[in-house]
Amino acid sequence: MNEIIEILEKDARITPEEIAKMLKLKPQTVKDEIKKLEKNGIIIKYKAVINKELVRREDSLARALIEVKVVPQKDLGFEKIAERIYSFPEVTSCYLISGTYDLLVVIEGKTIHDVSRFVAEKLACLENVRGTVTHFLLKKYKEDGVILKHKQENKRIAISY
């Protein structure tokens, strides 16, 4: 893997100048490389990873994973119906998967009611959707490789040989 990607995936705030030092490259080379990664859509965006378990309750969101069974369309397969679903702003992730159903859709809403309403009124009644199963998220332990815990204390002794 490109080492610049490895660095930015861990900490997107590290500057091109700092990366240049770490990898013994010219800052301009790193800048160009990052531009290229952005242009090619490999780096899509930079954002903070929020531990939502610690965010105040009124700001928190209800989330659900929805298993969706659909009827694929001639010539278009799953693409068209997937697009109709993932275009809703409530959908935060959408995957085509193998197994007993077709699409795994992650929905976010302010409350459980919002999510339920969305499933009942928007998703389940779409043409080509044959059925849905809704799983509400109760607790997040780990997300995108990050373990969601309170800040870890330092476990090493402060000085040693």
Next chain:
Amino acid sequence: MRNIISKKVEEMQPSGIRAFFDLVLGMKDVISLGVGEPDFVTPWPICEAGIYSLESGFTSYTSNKGLYKLRLGISNYLKDKCGLKYCPDEEILITVGVSEGVDLVLRSILEPQDKVIVPQPSYVSYGPVTELAGGVPVYINTAKNGFKITPQELEKNIDKKTKAIILNYPSNPTGVSYTRKELYEINKVLLKHKVMAICDEVYCDLTYDFNHTHFATLPGAIDNTVYLDGFSKSYAMTGWRVGFACGPKEVIAAMTKIHQYTIMCVSITAQMAAAEAIVSGRRFVEEMKREYKRRREFVIDGLNRIGLTCHKPQGAFYAFPSIKKTGMNAIDFAQSLLKEQKVAVVPGTAFGSGLDNYVRISYASSFDNLKEALKRMEIFLEKRR
């Protein structure tokens, strides 16, 4: 009370920087670049193997030499990696870290007053453990040769009583390592004078600019070398305390004799975890190594920029810059830096005499910490210009 303690131990020099260590430990919110262990937690598959072994009821002693499975794993790994052939039955012993290995080998080979060459700066235990084993450490300061011992310097210091040399590369505290060619020349001198090589290669996986050469792979070296290594640094397993010693079977047998009476065996949980480390831990080693290497470039560049001249270390996770320009000695430097800027480093004097112009900086710390520490050190130095 005084008479209770043996003369030998009574005369051992306590570390001159103990007071400084206590000062660091008593202070809050310090950014410590004084830590001699990885800042990573042991990779989970390795921890899990330890936990699973407990759940499965593996709570007994193992054979004195260590779990056969672990010795076999080490043997196969070394064979695949560099063609080193050590028989798991007779030529490998599992020890409580490299620290125990150093003690065992010295106690196994030394007659009273035998000399052991210790190039300095060196890890803190070599001298005292040599003395405890009845030997006499012969310190050679290597600062003027870029912290490496040269074949000439080595030969000059060998006499009839010289039994062994302790070579530690990549080195704690300097990060310096030797190329194969340099080791080849050293080995020739050792073979010529029948001086044994005790090689602490615990940082071997953290070598950045060239491939690490295991001393025992040099021509004729395998019968004259005790190779000490462990899981602490490569796999971030310092607290598990698992090391190993590989060497000629007579030496390993002698070491095993002492080990069986003093230690019995390494904790089975730790050995089980170490066996898993060999199987599934390599990708973590590679990942951590890349991270250390990037930090090295950043830190060395930073130190030289703020005016602390620093050679480029080839391995481990230490830099050993000169503080000569500040006009301060190492302990004053470390103490003032700690008090004024809350950054901890280890004075060079901890690693031998004549090292008053140096401090050890460990970059086994997060990138954010390193960046902040360099900033604070720059302020500290600017105030003194």
